[in-house]
Amino acid sequence: MDLSKDIVNMLEMLGSHGKDPAGGITRFLYSEEWVEAQKYLEREMENEGLDVSFDAIGNLFGTLKGSKFPEETVLSGSHVDTVRNGGYYDGQYGIVAAFIAIKYLKEKYGQPLRNLEMVSMAEEEGSRFPYGLWGSKNIVGIAKKADVEKMEDSDGVPFVNAMTRAGFAFRDEEVGMRDDLKAFVELHVEQGNVLESEKKSVGVVHSIVGQRRFNIELTGQANHAGTTPMGYRKDAVYAASQMIYEIISAARVHGDPLVATVGEIDVTPNVVNVVPGKALFSLDIRHTDKDALVSFTDELNEILSKTAKVHGVTLDVNMWMDEDPVPMDQEIVDIMEGYCKENGLNYKLMHSGAGHDSQIFAPQIPTAMLFVPSRDGISHNPAEFTEPADLAEGVKALIGTLYELAYKE
Numbered sequence: 516m517d518l519s520k521d522i523v524n525m526l527e528m529l530g531s532h533g534k535d536p537a538g539g540i541t542r543f544l545y546s547e548e549w550v551e552a553q554k555y556l557e558r559e560m561e562n563e564g565l566d567v568s569f570d571a572i573g574n575l576f577g578t579l580k581g582s583k584f585p586e587e588t589v590l591s592g593s594h595v596d597t598v599r600n601g602g603y604y605d606g607q608y609g610i611v612a613a614f615i616a617i618k619y620l621k622e623k624y625g626q627p628l629r630n631l632e633m634v635s636m637a638e639e640e641g642s643r644f645p646y647g648l649w650g651s652k653n654i655v656g657i658a659k660k661a662d663v664e665k666m667e668d669s670d671g672v673p674f675v676n677a678m679t680r681a682g683f684a685f686r687d688e689e690v691g692m693r694d695d696l697k698a699f700v701e702l703h704v705e706q707g708n709v710l711e712s713e714k715k716s717v718g719v720v721h722s723i724v725g726q727r728r729f730n731i732e733l734t735g736q737a738n739h740a741g742t743t744p745m746g747y748r749k750d751a752v753y754a755a756s757q758m759i760y761e762i763i764s765a766a767r768v769h770g771d772p773l774v775a776t777v778g779e780i781d782v783t784p785n786v787v788n789v790v791p792g793k794a795l796f797s798l799d800i801r802h803t804d805k806d807a808l809v810s811f812t813d814e815l816n817e818i819l820s821k822t823a824k825v826h827g828v829t830l831d832v833n834m835w836m837d838e839d840p841v842p843m844d845q846e847i848v849d850i851m852e853g854y855c856k857e858n859g860l861n862y863k864l865m866h867s868g869a870g871h872d873s874q875i876f877a878p879q880i881p882t883a884m885l886f887v888p889s890r891d892g893i894s895h896n897p898a899e900f901t902e903p904a905d906l907a908e909g910v911k912a913l914i915g916t917l918y919e920l921a922y923k924e
């Protein structure tokens with residue numbers, strides 16, 4: 516099957532809604548472009564003969580009814596929103612892939628035993644409002660009106676107004692998650708460089724990393740850079756630099772899949788001739804294993820307090836994010852791997868270092884993900900690119916997986 520042309524064409528059509536003159540796609544939740552994109556998908560699904568519906572908040576579903584188990588649904592798709600100047604693949608590839616997979620399966624095998632359903636989820640990125648995974652959190656029934664109703668975008672537009680103008684409303688929080696959903700499968704671009712470096716076309720994801728994020732604040736003493744001898748200083752930047760060096764070195768010793776990143780540093784007073792009295796830095800650590808995250812947290816706390824003491828600075832550590840790793844469903848992972856092996860797909864079993872809608876589904880229903888490579892590991896950028904041949908390999912793996920889940924007893 517040569518699917519690459521169909522995939523690329525549909526990505527272009529969908530990507531024309533929200534094409535940004537400054538490059539890539541900007542398609543924020545409930546924007547005009549977002550509405551157009553959902554309407555385009557709605558038409559495509561209708562033309563394909565799927566039963567199409569929106570939920571209250573604007574997730575779009577298209578269903579191919581099952582013959583034998585109409586009370587069971589296998590769901591596949593991804594998010595339709597993008598970051599500002601996002602790429603042509605993040606999110607929308609998973610939607611296009613689900614559409615093409617269902618179309619192919621219908622043409623080749625006819626009606627499935629279970630409902631086969633695609634979804635174009637309203638929002639994942641948290642780009643317009645400071646709230647991510649809005650689409651999937653509504654599907655599983657954990658999003659709350661109270662989480663977002665006071666939010667505004669950067670232009671001061673209230674969340675509620677944006678939602679209403681797009682034609683949607685809050686869901687009824689009395690009603691829980693749909694009970695027909697039996698599995699969720701998401702195909703997504705890797706957004707990293709592992710598959711490309713290892714020259715693989717498909718990633719079978721066995722888990723999504725857990726993350727912890729910290730703000731670490733050091734207070735020493737601001738003083739004259741000329742008249743304060745080295746031995747009399749409480750230099751917050753000197754202390755911070757040693758901490759950062761030691762924490763990152765420790766992470767390097769542990770190695771994959773642990774990652775540690777200091778991406779933000781703020782110095783006070785941030786002046787050339789003053790010994791800095793305050794330093795604040797961020798720390799982001801990720802691992803697929805919760806115990807490893809906990810023990811690395813102990814290790815870094817030890818580094819921080821020991822170093823603070825040596826430098827005579829006071830230390831304030833604030834862990835403001837603590838998300839557990841999410842394992843994917845082993846049975847679906849086995850199905851994916853089995854299909855790749857039997858059909859000679861060039862695949863790799865791997866973890867996801869980024870968060871996805873799948874992490875919201877996984878605690879509720881059997882869930883798994885497939886990846887395709889991202890050129891140079893670039894994502895959230897107009898330069899995002901995946902070879903059409905790899906796009907097709909990913910959809911093949913999705914077709915094989917959905918066939919096992921929806922067409923087999």
Ligand SMILES: [Zn+2]
Nearest residue numbers: 605606639703
């Ligand atoms: Zn995404």
